[in-house]
Amino acid sequence: MKVVMYGTKACPDCVEAEEILKEKGIQYLYMEFSDNIGYLKRFLTLRDTNPIFDEVKENHWVGVPCFQFQDGSLSLDIDEVVKRAEEEA
Incomplete structure (x- = not known):
């Protein structure tokens, strides 16, 4: 399994x-966006x-890491992510 991760190295959760x-x-492919405006x-x-971010936006969070x-x-x-990777292995 390959996953794309959106985030920033400035975020401890990321x-x-x-x-x-x-x-x-x-x-994984890390779309690290702190220095890449395209990402x-x-x-x-x-x-x-995407509605997965509704609660994130309501609470004024960023929403990363996102996979x-x-x-x-x-x-x-x-x-x-880990569970899905294990299921596909």
Whole structure:
């Protein structure tokens, strides 16, 4: 399984999630957007158009780390990423 992770190294939750991905051997592409406006625009498009972010926006949170699976579905939960990776292994 390969997953896309949106986030920033300035976020402790993103740093922890990346460590877990590495530790579990899960392939991922990190769309680190703190210094890449293109990645930030891609993330904001997801955030502004997907209901998974409704609570995030209501609470004025950023919504990272965010994970996008190969089928296009999204998750904000690293445990779900690990579970899906284990199921596919």
